Amino acid sequence: xxxxxxxDVIDAYQRIKALxxxxxxxxxxxxxxxxxxxxxxxxxxxQKVGAFKYRGATNAVLLLDEDIRKNGVATHSSGxxxxxxxxxxxxxxxxxxxxxxxxxxxxKKKAVAGYGAQITFCQPTLEARESTLEEVVRKTGATLIHxxxxxxxxxxxxxxxxxxxxxxxxLDIIMTPVGGGGLLSGTATYVKQQFPDVKIIAGEPAKxxxxxxxxxxxxxxxxxxxxxxxxxxxTSLGSLTFEIIKDKVDDIITVGEGSIKDxxxxxxxxxxxxxxxxxxxxxxVVLENKESFKGKKIGVVLTGGNVDLGKLPF
Amino acid sequence: xxxxxxxDVIDAYQRIKALxxxxxxxxxxxxxxxxxxxxxxxxxxxQKVGAFKYRGATNAVLLLDEDIRKNGVATHSSGxxxxxxxxxxxxxxxxxxxxxxxxxxxxKKKAVAGYGAQITFCQPTLEARESTLEEVVRKTGATLIHxxxxxxxxxxxxxxxxxxxxxxxxLDIIMTPVGGGGLLSGTATYVKQQFPDVKIIAGEPAKxxxxxxxxxxxxxxxxxxxxxxxxxxxTSLGSLTFEIIKDKVDDIITVGEGSIKDxxxxxxxxxxxxxxxxxxxxxxVVLENKESFKGKKIGVVLTGGNVDLGKLPF
Numbered sequence: 031x032x033x034x035x036x037x038d039v040i041d042a043y044q045r046i047k048a049l050x051x052x053x054x055x056x057x058x059x060x061x062x063x064x065x066x067x068x069x070x071x072x073x074x075x076x077q078k079v080g081a082f083k084y085r086g087a088t089n090a091v092l093l094l095d096e097d098i099r100k101n102g103v104a105t106h107s108s109g110x111x112x113x114x115x116x117x118x119x120x121x122x123x124x125x126x127x128x129x130x131x132x133x134x135x136x137x138k139k140k141a142v143a144g145y146g147a148q149i150t151f152c153q154p155t156l157e158a159r160e161s162t163l164e165e166v167v168r169k170t171g172a173t174l175i176h177x178x179x180x181x182x183x184x185x186x187x188x189x190x191x192x193x194x195x196x197x198x199x200x201l202d203i204i205m206t207p208v209g210g211g212g213l214l215s216g217t218a219t220y221v222k223q224q225f226p227d228v229k230i231i232a233g234e235p236a237k238x239x240x241x242x243x244x245x246x247x248x249x250x251x252x253x254x255x256x257x258x259x260x261x262x263x264x265t266s267l268g269s270l271t272f273e274i275i276k277d278k279v280d281d282i283i284t285v286g287e288g289s290i291k292d293x294x295x296x297x298x299x300x301x302x303x304x305x306x307x308x309x310x311x312x313x314x315v316v317l318e319n320k321e322s323f324k325g326k327k328i329g330v331v332l333t334g335g336n337v338d339l340g341k342l343p344f
Numbered sequence: 345x346x347x348x349x350x351x352d353v354i355d356a357y358q359r360i361k362a363l364x365x366x367x368x369x370x371x372x373x374x375x376x377x378x379x380x381x382x383x384x385x386x387x388x389x390x391q392k393v394g395a396f397k398y399r400g401a402t403n404a405v406l407l408l409d410e411d412i413r414k415n416g417v418a419t420h421s422s423g424x425x426x427x428x429x430x431x432x433x434x435x436x437x438x439x440x441x442x443x444x445x446x447x448x449x450x451x452k453k454k455a456v457a458g459y460g461a462q463i464t465f466c467q468p469t470l471e472a473r474e475s476t477l478e479e480v481v482r483k484t485g486a487t488l489i490h491x492x493x494x495x496x497x498x499x500x501x502x503x504x505x506x507x508x509x510x511x512x513x514x515l516d517i518i519m520t521p522v523g524g525g526g527l528l529s530g531t532a533t534y535v536k537q538q539f540p541d542v543k544i545i546a547g548e549p550a551k552x553x554x555x556x557x558x559x560x561x562x563x564x565x566x567x568x569x570x571x572x573x574x575x576x577x578x579t580s581l582g583s584l585t586f587e588i589i590k591d592k593v594d595d596i597i598t599v600g601e602g603s604i605k606d607x608x609x610x611x612x613x614x615x616x617x618x619x620x621x622x623x624x625x626x627x628x629v630v631l632e633n634k635e636s637f638k639g640k641k642i643g644v645v646l647t648g649g650n651v652d653l654g655k656l657p658f
């Protein structure tokens with residue numbers, strides 16, 4: 031299996047730079063005091079479509095050959111990758127076919143429809159998603175753009191930390207949440223080669239701890255229909271992302287649901303930005319393990335901000 | 345009455361620069377499409393204490409002589425200026441005495457208490473605030489720092505637009521909401537002298553339209569206990585701020601409560617940032633008057649992000 035290198039993330043950044051927001055890095059004096067650390071939040075919740083996923087989707091669409099591109103692109107996603115691919119397709123004038131689980135948040139369904147994508151709903155299992163997608167691809171001739179287990183997507187997601195390290199040097203640690211592992215593996219690909227002293231640590235909900243189990247045992251162990259508030263992290267690692275994560279990530283730490291909600295509320299209240307539960311997982315890890323992170327300079331990627339305002343957990 | 349000049353805002357910026365956040369300027373493709381204009385949002389909701397008020401309070405505290413400063417500072421405020429002054433005082437190692445109306449939002453009361461200020465509650469009228477404050481100042485010897493009608497405060501607030509115009513040149517218009525007029529008069533002071541081609545337009549809730557009435561008639565007309573969702577804009581102009589606004593502001597436009605709520609929700613949903621209702625007033629003005637703003641490059645100061653998450657208007 032050909033794994034991406036840091037140079038591929040750098041190439042991806044040159045390719046997508048003009049099409050993505052350079053999102054701000056924000057700090058909070060009060061959160062730093064509470065944690066006893068310096069946290070630099072890379073606000074990908076303020077990225078286009080409200081999630082880092084726009085980076086990977088844009089990179090993948092731009093890399094398609096002209097004659098393949100004209101048949102459009104397709105994917106399955108609980109939401110953010112769907113919205114990202116839909117907008118990336120729209121901006122490049124091609125069709126997007128999206129398979130979504132029927133229990134995806136309303137705001138994400140609305141966003142995808144708003145970008146003009148054609149949606150097919152399915153049961154909320156990985157199996158149903160994949161078989162429905164296969165059918166869609168067969169009918170339309172569209173190119174599958176996987177939400178995470180794809181080379182171009184991994185490289186695109188890695189650009190968030192490339193940008194972060196341009197905005198804030200001298201980090202000790204970079205933290206991301208881990209779901210399918212696209213962001214985590216892209217981050218590790220870039221950072222471990224360019225900044226080998228920076229540790230890469232991922233946070234994962236204990237209720238969807240496939241990455242943790244797989245990482246610790248060295249053997250891929252998917253979860254089935256996990257039930258966590260962090261809806262973006264319900265997917266399991268893929269073959270490509272696991273291969274990279276196994277090799278390049280320093281640690282994966284799990285946290286409980288209550289802790290995720292508390293960290294989410296802390297960011298809303300103290301930083302005045304809207305994040306979805308998945309984004310709160312790394313801060314939750316820091317809050318639960320203060321001693322390990324004491325005095326460290328930590329970059330945290332806030333992955334997305336798509337929540338139903340009518341269904342807040344607080 | 346000695347009015348501040350642009351150079352005083354520039355001096356204030358040099359003074360406070362290291363102590364305030366340089367807040368980001370964000371844009372939203374979808375809001376621009378809806379408005380038919382290019383809007384650059386200066387995110388003072390992401391300022392320390394979650395509001396631009398930290399700029400003016402910091403400038404005022406730094407300008408106090410050493411021997412006066414030691415007795416502390418005092419003010420009345422529905423919240424953001426109170427939190428701002430409390431933090432500015434704390435950081436400079438002096439006491440803050442705050443008079444707050446008893447109906448101020450919980451989150452604002454908690455924030456002020458959290459910064460170690462001594463709070464005295466009063467009836468929610470301008471008269472009660474002023475008499476209570478007089479009493480507090482008499483007892484403590486603290487220096488009054490007015491929430492808006494004070495030279496140093498006006499100069500500090502003007503620095504938000506100074507920064508905005510460094511981050512985004514070539515604006516046609518800068519818009520702010522208007523309550524007591526500190527931000528609006530500071531903005532106009534700086535911009536009209538340094539960038540005379542940039543128009544200054546304020547938005548105001550129709551239910552608290554004292555600035556509109558005063559501006560249109562040329563005669564100061566305070567409102568009494570106005571009832572608008574935009575809790576930061578319930579105050580009336582002061583003598584200093586009215587003098588500046590009368591002279592330097594191009595227009596003041598009023599909007600209804602429903603329109604403010606809609607604009608607030610639009611910013612939450614599309615931009616993933618938390619703003620309080622007051623911050624939504626300028627966007628509400630644009631949405632209600634699309635023809636007048638068509639094709640314009642508009643800077644909008646988002647003034648604050650302090651809301652009770654348990655009491656959202658949507």
